[in-house]
Amino acid sequence: xxxxxxxxxxxxxxxxxxxxxxxxxxxxxxxxxxxxxxxxxxxxxxxxxxxxxxxxxxxxxxxxxxxxxxxxxxxxxxxxxxxxxxxxxxxxxxxxxxxxxxxxxxxxxxxx
Amino acid sequence: xxxxxxxxxxxxxxxxxxxxxxxxxxxxxxxxxxxxxxxxxxxxxxxxxxxxxxxxxxxxxxxxxxxxxxxxxxxxxxxxxxxxxxxxxxxxxxxxxxxxxxxxxxxxxxxx
Numbered sequence: 001x002x003x004x005x006x007x008x009x010x011x012x013x014x015x016x017x018x019x020x021x022x023x024x025x026x027x028x029x030x031x032x033x034x035x036x037x038x039x040x041x042x043x044x045x046x047x048x049x050x051x052x053x054x055x056x057x058x059x060x061x062x063x064x065x066x067x068x069x070x071x072x073x074x075x076x077x078x079x080x081x082x083x084x085x086x087x088x089x090x091x092x093x094x095x096x097x098x099x100x101x102x103x104x105x106x107x108x109x110x111x112x
Numbered sequence: 113x114x115x116x117x118x119x120x121x122x123x124x125x126x127x128x129x130x131x132x133x134x135x136x137x138x139x140x141x142x143x144x145x146x147x148x149x150x151x152x153x154x155x156x157x158x159x160x161x162x163x164x165x166x167x168x169x170x171x172x173x174x175x176x177x178x179x180x181x182x183x184x185x186x187x188x189x190x191x192x193x194x195x196x197x198x199x200x201x202x203x204x205x206x207x208x209x210x211x212x213x214x215x216x217x218x219x220x221x222x223x224x
Contacts, residue, residue, distance in 0.1 A: 002155065002157065004155070041216075041217075042201065042214055042215070042216040042217045043156070043201060043214045043217075045211075045212070045214070048211075056211055090155050090156075092155070100146075100158045100161075101148075101156075101158065101212070102157075103155025103156050103157065104155050105153070105154055105155050106154075106155055
């Protein structure tokens with residue numbers, strides 16, 4: 001158990017809809033990262049927050065947005081969903097910028 | 113220059129054999145090279161990491177070999193076991209910002 005909690009574990013929705021994925025980092029970790037992993041694909045970095053501030057952006061679509069709240073939990077919002085958005089979405093946290101990343105078990109999104 | 117190239121994409125090794133996964137990078141500013149292990153249905157977890165001040169780091173059956181001049185690093189799994197079957201990701205980052213650049217992953221299968 002990494003200590004990172006992601007909800008929901010599974011989500012099935014339709015094209016055009018909007019979903020929110022939630023991540024609670026390990027206790028004390030200030031940095032949160034979001035990654036997308038499509039079937040049998042690598043990890044695509046989406047975005048990083050540190051103590052509530054956006055720190056880095058990767059290949060995140062304009063339809064996607066994220067934020068980190070004062071209690072350090074983070075949410076990833078995915079809107080106008082397309083079939084190609086079906087993937088595993090991972091959250092990871094670290095105690096500082098850099099260092100070991102601790103990943104959650106992911107949220108599996110299926111868009112029908 | 114930001115890429116990390118990982119090979120092979122997939123690998124099948126007999127139980128007891130040596131598994132070798134290779135990664136190459138171009139950015140000479142990279143100075144942190146971790147390997148993450150991902151089991152099906154789970155998030156990646158840090159397996160072992162190396163910095164370029166050493167050419168080799170060993171932890172149990174897992175060894176990272178690092179060749180600074182060739183800009184390559186590799187993971188060796190000695191006496192490979194069926195429980196080692198997983199996807200392995202290499203990554204690299206610069207100390208200044210620690211944004212990890214990920215390899216594409218290697219799916220390792222150890223045959224009993």
